[in-house]
Ligand SMILES: Nc1nc2c(ncn2[C@@H]2O[C@H](COP(=O)(O)OP(=O)(O)OP(=O)(O)O)[C@@H](O)[C@H]2O)c(=O)[nH]1
Ligand SMILES: [Mg+2]
């Protein structure tokens with residue numbers, strides 16, 4: 324529901340990440356990490372980003388989303404596992420003293436910029 | 447008994463360690479491949495919000511204000527609960543309220559009757575947002591005399607999804623679930639129930655008329671967020687309110703005692 328706001332945050336960061344000496348470039352890809360427990364729906368984020376990026380350096384850029392599994396660790400028996408359903412009790416010893424290791428990510432990893440045509444050298 | 451962990455409350459404490467993510471303008475060219483050039487960014491998308499939230503948190507600490515962020519789906523009873531809670535807390539705690547609503551000022555009018563200063567935020571003006579973000583709270587704070595506040599309560603927009611993602615600088619997050627919403631809500635909205643520090647199970651006065659199974663909710667909560675305190679209460683009858691109010695007071699006292707660093 325708040326994907327548009329998130330898309331606009333992404334666009335801000337993308338624009339700020341374009342080096343100053345690379346004016347007029349076109350962003351081709353934006354690489355993101357999104358944890359499975361974050362409140363973001365990849366498809367609607369892609370749609371919103373497309374709308375937000377219109378007429379900017381990121382117009383038409385692909386939003387490439389790597390979804391990150393929810394992983395947890397038991398502080399009692401040190402078991403680590405991938406959380407498939409939202410149950411955070413340790414499957415090994417049933418302890419509730421557990422912590423999440425991943426799954427809440429919402430990060431921009433990198434952007435990819437179209438390289439200008441290298442100047443053609445005639446021999 | 448509740449233990450206040452002395453580390454300042456920050457959102458995404460879960461699976462989101464105080465990682466050494468670089469801040470703004472820390473970009474570097476990472477690699478070059480044919481036709482495109484990859485620029486490493488490594489920034490949290492909500493960095494801008496998180497920074498403003500941290501600023502709010504510093505302001506609250508400087509003013510000695512304890513801040514609660516109250517969240518729930520629409521109609522679970524946040525405003526009613528606040529009306530009743532303020533009436534009992536006000537005699538010895540100076541309270542203030544920020545209430546978010548997509549439109550209308552009805553909630554603010556109801557809460558103002560308590561005598562506490564109330565700032566209404568209509569998110570319509572901010573694009574009909576589904577949550578309160580840190581910059582909106584910062585703006586609302588300018589309408590409150592912070593030197594005369596001990597406890598600030600923020601009634602977030604009725605929504606079980608989006609507010610969970612946005613830090614506003616609060617000390618504690620509380621989710622309200624009413625028994626008319628069904629036992630399955632924690633499992634359907636795990637992020638909210640994981641992100642919150644306490645659950646208020648409201649409208650228990652209606653239990654005799656429902657097939658609601660409280661034990662199921664408690665089991666579900668224990669799976670999603672083991673150890674989270676649950677207060678079963680009725681904002682209408684006042685039953686169970688005392689334990690919740692005692693929890694607030696304990697949290698406030700613990701924050702006061704915690705060495706501010
Ligand atoms: N029976 C019963 N009704 C309640 C209780 N608490 C709230 N209500 C009723 O539930 C309805 C919604 O209550 P509100 O306090 O406005 O809920 P809210 O969460 O503030 O709603 P929004 O701000 O619109 O999301 C009202 O009709 C209240 O009278 C309760 O403990 N028992
Ligand atoms: Mg309300």
Ligand SMILES: [Zn+2]
Nearest residue numbers: 397400413416
């Ligand atoms: Zn274990």
